[in-house]
Structure formats: C-alpha cells, structure tokens
Amino acid sequence: MTTRANIACLGAGRMGRGIAVAFAYAGHRVTMIDVKPRSVEDFAKLEADALGEIRKTFLSLSKLGLLAEADIATLIDRISMVPASQSSVPLSDVGMVFEGVPEVVELKREVLGTASRQVKPDTIIASTTSTILVDDLSGAIENPRRFLNVHWLNPAYLIPLVELSPGKATDPVIIDEVKALLEGIGKVPVVCAATPGFIVPRIQALAMNEAARMVEEGVASAEEIDKAIRYGFGFRYAVLGLLEFIDWGGGDILYYASRYLEGALGSDRYRAPEVIARNMHEGRIGLRTGAGFLDYSGIDVDAYRTKRLQAMVDLLRHFELARPPVLDRS
CATH class of the missing domain: 3.40.50.720 (NAD(P)-binding Rossmann-like Domain)
Incomplete structure (x- = not known):
C-alpha cells in the first residue's frame, strides 16, 4: 500500500x-x-x-x-x-x-x-x-x-x-x-486484543458510570465533578498514562487505597486486580524499585520526572493557571 x-x-x-x-x-x-x-x-x-x-x-x-x-x-x-x-x-x-x-x-x-x-x-x-x-x-x-x-x-x-x-x-x-x-x-x-470495549471505551465506561453514580449519590454536583475531571483526572493523565501513574505513586498505594474504598463504599468494583498484589510480591512497586508495569531500569529517573513535570507545567500555561510566586512579604 x-x-x-x-x-x-x-x-x-x-x-x-x-x-x-x-x-x-x-x-x-x-x-x-x-x-x-x-x-x-x-x-x-x-x-x-x-x-x-x-x-x-x-x-x-x-x-x-x-x-x-x-x-x-x-x-x-x-x-x-x-x-x-x-x-x-x-x-x-x-x-x-x-x-x-x-x-x-x-x-x-x-x-x-x-x-x-x-x-x-x-x-x-x-x-x-x-x-x-x-x-x-x-x-x-x-x-x-x-x-x-x-x-x-x-x-x-x-x-x-x-x-x-x-x-x-x-x-x-x-x-x-x-x-x-x-x-x-x-x-x-x-x-489491542479482540475484546469487548477495546481500551478507551472500556476504561471510559467505568469512569463515566462512576461519575454519574456520584451525582446520583449526592457526592457533588455535575459541574463540580466535571471541574475535578478537567483539572485533576484529565490534567494528570494527559501527561502520565494510567499504568505509568500507578508506577509514579507506587502500586502499593493503589493496593491499600483500593482495599479501603472497597470496604468503605461496600462495593467490590474498587477491588484491585491480582496483578497489583503480584507486582508487590515481586517487588515491582514502580519508580521506587525501578520496575512496575513499566521498566525504568537504565533510565535517569530524575530526568524522567523532570520531563513529566515540565509537561504538566506546560499544561498549566495552556490553561492559563501558571502563576509567578508571591514575593511581597508586606
């Protein structure tokens, strides 16, 4: 072709x-x-x-x-x-x-x-x-x-x-x-493999249903939830992929957070998949151990972090949210 x-x-x-x-x-x-x-x-x-x-x-x-x-x-x-x-x-x-x-x-x-x-x-x-x-x-x-x-x-x-x-x-x-x-x-x-929902629609369906559920439960208004998605959820994942973000913070953080949410909200939809516990057992926590879902061996981790943070700063400027420090002490 x-x-x-x-x-x-x-x-x-x-x-x-x-x-x-x-x-x-x-x-x-x-x-x-x-x-x-x-x-x-x-x-x-x-x-x-x-x-x-x-x-x-x-x-x-x-x-x-x-x-x-x-x-x-x-x-x-x-x-x-x-x-x-x-x-x-x-x-x-x-x-x-x-x-x-x-x-x-x-x-x-x-x-x-x-x-x-x-x-x-x-x-x-x-x-x-x-x-x-x-x-x-x-x-x-x-x-x-x-x-x-x-x-x-x-x-x-x-x-x-x-x-x-x-x-x-x-x-x-x-x-x-x-x-x-x-x-x-x-x-x-x-x-991706031939599977219902492919990648984006499958993740998207979970996120959209959870957002609608929070409106239904009175957690926040639709306007507030969408603001949170634009400036928190979407902002970070425009720079870091979901699995990269797990590695960034550490798979152990997701494991314990998932256990708490499952118990506090009484729903197994928050239960972490087995791969999270398996990675922890194998020492694949993320950036801290040099491997998680992704392999960070052989890279300059500090330079990698700086590059990702620079991309976030660029997004702040795009949204006109980047501000200079306040230096006036009066």
Whole structure:
C-alpha cells in the first residue's frame, strides 16, 4: 500500500465523514460509498448533506487555525461519493477500505463481504465497529488475513488515538501497514486484543458510570465533578498514562487505597486486580524499585520526572493557571 493510497469509506454517516476529512486533509483521495439502494433523488440529497457537512468541518478547522480557508476547495475536491450501484469502480482502485455502517452484525457482514469481492486481493479492509468483535465479522470476508478492526474516537478528524484490533486470521504484516498509514496522517495507533470495549471505551465506561453514580449519590454536583475531571483526572493523565501513574505513586498505594474504598463504599468494583498484589510480591512497586508495569531500569529517573513535570507545567500555561510566586512579604 502506498503512503498516499486511495481510501474508501463504506457508509457516509458520522464515522465515514470524519475519516474522509482526516485522510483528505493528509493528501489522500477518498470515496464515500453509499451502501443502501436509493432513488436518484434520495442519493443526491444524502450526497449534498454529507459533502455539505464535510465542507462545514473544513471551515471549522480553518477558523481553528489548522488550514487556510482558501485551501478548503482543494481538500473537498479529494472527496467524492458514489451510490451502491456504482461501488465496483472506485473499490477496484483503493489501498484500504473502512466500513462504517450501523452496529448490526448481519448488515456489516453483508457490506464487508460484498466489498471484499470488489477490491483487489491485497486491499486492506477494516471495520470501525465499537462493539462487535472482529472475528464475528471476518468469516464474511474473502481473504480475511487482510481484515482487522480499526476503532476511531470521535471526532475522527481530531482525536489522535486509533485502536487496532486484529483477528485470529489477520496477518501481522497488515497490522504494520495500517499503523504506518495512520501514522502518516498524524494518528497514534495502538494495538489491542479482540475484546469487548477495546481500551478507551472500556476504561471510559467505568469512569463515566462512576461519575454519574456520584451525582446520583449526592457526592457533588455535575459541574463540580466535571471541574475535578478537567483539572485533576484529565490534567494528570494527559501527561502520565494510567499504568505509568500507578508506577509514579507506587502500586502499593493503589493496593491499600483500593482495599479501603472497597470496604468503605461496600462495593467490590474498587477491588484491585491480582496483578497489583503480584507486582508487590515481586517487588515491582514502580519508580521506587525501578520496575512496575513499566521498566525504568537504565533510565535517569530524575530526568524522567523532570520531563513529566515540565509537561504538566506546560499544561498549566495552556490553561492559563501558571502563576509567578508571591514575593511581597508586606
């Protein structure tokens, strides 16, 4: 697959439009394919709606300083849309296909299976499903070694992270090619096993439910909880990953805090997993012992801490919260 391969999106909904914007912005030609048979009039309406929203998205990006308004026409010209009856021609000349139809297994299998017979044998095919496991879909695809799940986070054209979930038949070479393609358009791909919720949605669901539960219990108002998330939870994890943060403070801190919360709140949802106790037993506490979830051997720990703290200071400046010291003693 070339670095500027043509891209196809099966479906022209929110995800298809977002992916089209991301790839067109990075220089690729993109064809959105309507997968539902429609009258000429209905297709024209959908096409106008999809391209109109894409134009508005580019206009918004220009107002945010990411491109010049004069460049919008060039980017829009890279995106086209065709009805289902005309899909074979554009699909025969693409390097990668992204499926983005509604979360219905039968529909996805039908759309993916049809597309797999229209593309070249080596064309990479991906579903963008957020709920369905890749191997529940791969059986419908000709040559499933080139198939995997590529889960984007909305808005797809802005959020850097993209989660890749290969199936049992996925060729490792395909994973590397997709990672390279995504990195080429400025994305940050991560690979995870085919499991419900992938990485971010699984963690996100726990956090969102707990925030809603605290409102329900009267712990704090929605406004106060969201302020805490922006300036505490989100602030720290924009610099330190969750597992890195465990190592930063020490896995033993999480172990004892989890035991207290489980007892005080009467819920095993706070119980630490076995890996926390196992790491403690093996002396993998974190930075203090040179290893935890991550390996810190051979690095300058003081320099590492300074780099992370500098990133936090940069965030303080971004939020206009960095202040000089008060030196007046009067």
